[in-house]
Amino acid sequence: MRMRKMHTVPDKFKENPLWIRLLIPILCVLISAGAILLPTLLANDTQLITEDVRTRYTVGSLAENDVRAKETFHYIDEGETRRQQVLAAKSVLPHFHISMIESRKMLAMVDALFVGDTDTTQLLEDGGFQDTQAILESIRILPDDTRKTLHQFLVETLTRYITMGIFDQDELMERRDEGYEQVVVYNVVGDQLETSAKVLGMQGLQHQGTITSMVNSDLRSLRYLLRGDIQSLAFDILSTIIRPNVYYSPVETAIAREHASRDVVPSMVRVEKGQYILKTDFVITDQDIKTLQAMRMASAKYTPTQLIGRIFFVLITTASALYSLYMVFEYTKRKFQYILLFLLGVLFTQITTYIVLLQVAGRGFVSLDPFLPVFTLPITFALVTNRKRAGMIAAMLLGSYAVLLPSSTETTVFFIIAVSFCGIYFIRYASRRIDMVFQWFFGIVAASFFVLFNNLINGYGFGHILSSISAISANISATYILVTLFLPLIELGFNIPTSFRLRELAFSDSPVLVRLSQTAVGTYNHSMIVAEMAYTAAKEIGADPLLARVAGLYHDIGKQEHPEYFIENQNGDNKHDDLKASLSVAIIKSHVKIGVEKGREARLPQEVLDIISQHHGNDIIAIFLKEAQVAAAADSTASEVKRQDYAYHNQIPQTPEAAIVMLADSVEAASRTIKKPSAQKYDKLVNQIIMAKIERKQLSSSRLSMTDLDTITKVFVQILTGRFHTRIEYPDDAKEENT
Numbered sequence: 001m002r003m004r005k006m007h008t009v010p011d012k013f014k015e016n017p018l019w020i021r022l023l024i025p026i027l028c029v030l031i032s033a034g035a036i037l038l039p040t041l042l043a044n045d046t047q048l049i050t051e052d053v054r055t056r057y058t059v060g061s062l063a064e065n066d067v068r069a070k071e072t073f074h075y076i077d078e079g080e081t082r083r084q085q086v087l088a089a090k091s092v093l094p095h096f097h098i099s100m101i102e103s104r105k106m107l108a109m110v111d112a113l114f115v116g117d118t119d120t121t122q123l124l125e126d127g128g129f130q131d132t133q134a135i136l137e138s139i140r141i142l143p144d145d146t147r148k149t150l151h152q153f154l155v156e157t158l159t160r161y162i163t164m165g166i167f168d169q170d171e172l173m174e175r176r177d178e179g180y181e182q183v184v185v186y187n188v189v190g191d192q193l194e195t196s197a198k199v200l201g202m203q204g205l206q207h208q209g210t211i212t213s214m215v216n217s218d219l220r221s222l223r224y225l226l227r228g229d230i231q232s233l234a235f236d237i238l239s240t241i242i243r244p245n246v247y248y249s250p251v252e253t254a255i256a257r258e259h260a261s262r263d264v265v266p267s268m269v270r271v272e273k274g275q276y277i278l279k280t281d282f283v284i285t286d287q288d289i290k291t292l293q294a295m296r297m298a299s300a301k302y303t304p305t306q307l308i309g310r311i312f313f314v315l316i317t318t319a320s321a322l323y324s325l326y327m328v329f330e331y332t333k334r335k336f337q338y339i340l341l342f343l344l345g346v347l348f349t350q351i352t353t354y355i356v357l358l359q360v361a362g363r364g365f366v367s368l369d370p371f372l373p374v375f376t377l378p379i380t381f382a383l384v385t386n387r388k389r390a391g392m393i394a395a396m397l398l399g400s401y402a403v404l405l406p407s408s409t410e411t412t413v414f415f416i417i418a419v420s421f422c423g424i425y426f427i428r429y430a431s432r433r434i435d436m437v438f439q440w441f442f443g444i445v446a447a448s449f450f451v452l453f454n455n456l457i458n459g460y461g462f463g464h465i466l467s468s469i470s471a472i473s474a475n476i477s478a479t480y481i482l483v484t485l486f487l488p489l490i491e492l493g494f495n496i497p498t499s500f501r502l503r504e505l506a507f508s509d510s511p512v513l514v515r516l517s518q519t520a521v522g523t524y525n526h527s528m529i530v531a532e533m534a535y536t537a538a539k540e541i542g543a544d545p546l547l548a549r550v551a552g553l554y555h556d557i558g559k560q561e562h563p564e565y566f567i568e569n570q571n572g573d574n575k576h577d578d579l580k581a582s583l584s585v586a587i588i589k590s591h592v593k594i595g596v597e598k599g600r601e602a603r604l605p606q607e608v609l610d611i612i613s614q615h616h617g618n619d620i621i622a623i624f625l626k627e628a629q630v631a632a633a634a635d636s637t638a639s640e641v642k643r644q645d646y647a648y649h650n651q652i653p654q655t656p657e658a659a660i661v662m663l664a665d666s667v668e669a670a671s672r673t674i675k676k677p678s679a680q681k682y683d684k685l686v687n688q689i690i691m692a693k694i695e696r697k698q699l700s701s702s703r704l705s706m707t708d709l710d711t712i713t714k715v716f717v718q719i720l721t722g723r724f725h726t727r728i729e730y731p732d733d734a735k736e737e738n739t
Helices: 018-042 051-056 078-090 100-113 118-127 132-140 144-164 169-177 208-221 228-241 250-262 286-300 304-328 335-360 376-385 388-403 412-429 433-457 462-494 499-506 511-519 521-541 545-554 581-601 606-614 622-634 656-671 679-695 706-723 731-738
Strands: 073-076 095-098 182-189 194-201 246-248 268-271 276-278
Touching (some): 018 335, 095 250, 100 132, 132 228, 144 228, 169 246, 208 228, 276 286, 304 388, 335 376, 335 388, 376 388, 376 412, 412 433, 433 462, 462 499, 511 521, 511 545, 521 545, 521 656, 521 706, 545 606, 545 656, 581 606, 581 622, 656 679, 679 706
Parallel strands (some): 095 182
Antiparallel strands (some): 073 268, 095 246, 182 194
């Protein structure tokens, strides 16, 4: 039977700062969005999705089993598409442009020969004429009709050559070497500067090498108009003036080829559901690898229905995890702090998972499960909260999120949960911080064992086992490094009583306890016994034994201010004999408030401070109440004695540990009044004290069952009997006593 819980505890949510109440829902939204968006972002990484295909299957090897398409899908044959794009780009002819500037410059030089002024002379010299004055003189001395005929011939001939186009011989040879027999020539025509294009065969194109013979042929056909010396002069002029006016345009050619390549329709491959991709003992081809990769990419794309299903899955798993944590921490004042730490840990894990997966993608690992940085949160959370179930809930949530990752397999969630559970289980063997080294070693051994099975189940083969074990070993090592770094920071930042912190408080001489041992020796000895009794009892009923021990050690530190007013520190004289009962009870009650203040100065965890405050509850200080009642009865003028004036005004124990310390404190103090102690007397004493506490409703909120109280009774009796046992009287001892 478990005693009914009284509703005396205030709403713990109100005890948390406003920033925690605002941050928790924000983080819930962030981690839910992260769980949905992270797989979507990673699904666009081709290397990450298809990593295991290239690793598991090798071109030229024999397939070990059949692989069939799970659904109908299409994919672009990138190799064939690239081939078509290359052919399309190759089909674009080289682009040439007629330069109007060069054409006009050549005609201007012809006109300049027949003007002969200073400006034209400079133009001719710039155009390449070596003996400008001699040529000008030869033209000047010609008869007018001959000079006019020569000028007309030069203009007409040059115009005809310009219209045909004069190409650069080297550029034409380069295009021919590229495999082209035709070119596209662009020219600007008309007043509107419209561009026309003509496709010309290279065979009939003119360049510097062919233009000379054309000039000779033209001059021979006009021998009846121009005599021989005039023809020679015309030949020299044309040979000097004529130059390429059609140039190759590599930029426009490249642009045209890029457009042609871009306009190519991708070559699609359709794979039907159930179609064989690999067949056992058939040689794996490069096309098979591409098809397998396409199947993986197709499976990573989400339809609207799948996306809705994932959203519901994330919301349900997140809400279930938060509700489970709320139930685990239902009676803990820190439950919202713990939930805040949990949400921050999940968000940190999501960010590191995204970074790690992007870094390891494309490095040839057959499985990315050993790289997932998801083990730090479960282990750290279990250590921080001293509850392994909390760490297991964290592991199950992260495992559920990992199922949505595009790189996950059928065994990913079981692998994460198994490795995390082993790390959490090994916490039971970590009582000191140095024990984390052994926990790290055992964690690597267990994780390596699970990696071996994970590889075998997924059929990865023994060739990849060593790399996977190395990866998980590095992962576990990084996990425990982060745990070692985060744990002290969380302890100090939130003043959380982890098992390591409690052990340090329980087994080290803090300044508060040292001063207590010097100023109040009786109280110190009493606290040591109470701590031992509370530790053993809490351990037997499944409560937190370290918290009970620390609380037992510090529960009476408030007595160091006025130690002489407490019976365990007195040597004969009782200070209360000279005081009124009302003043005595005020001094006695003050040690609780002083103890809380001193504990807060020493930065004791809030859980310990709560037990210090609650270890007397709102119980009556019976001895002074009776004394006041007797004095009031003797004095008819005295005011009525109020019972609440002689009671502690504190909260009753709210946790099993606080109730155990209350009982241990009362039992240890009362046990010193027993004459000729025995197990039967101790058993009767303990039962009387427990029943009195129950009657006065001091244990109604402690969540202790009657079975727990029976166990506590047995533990207390066993400890008291062992500590205050009787001894056999030896003859020498009797002789000394008589003497």
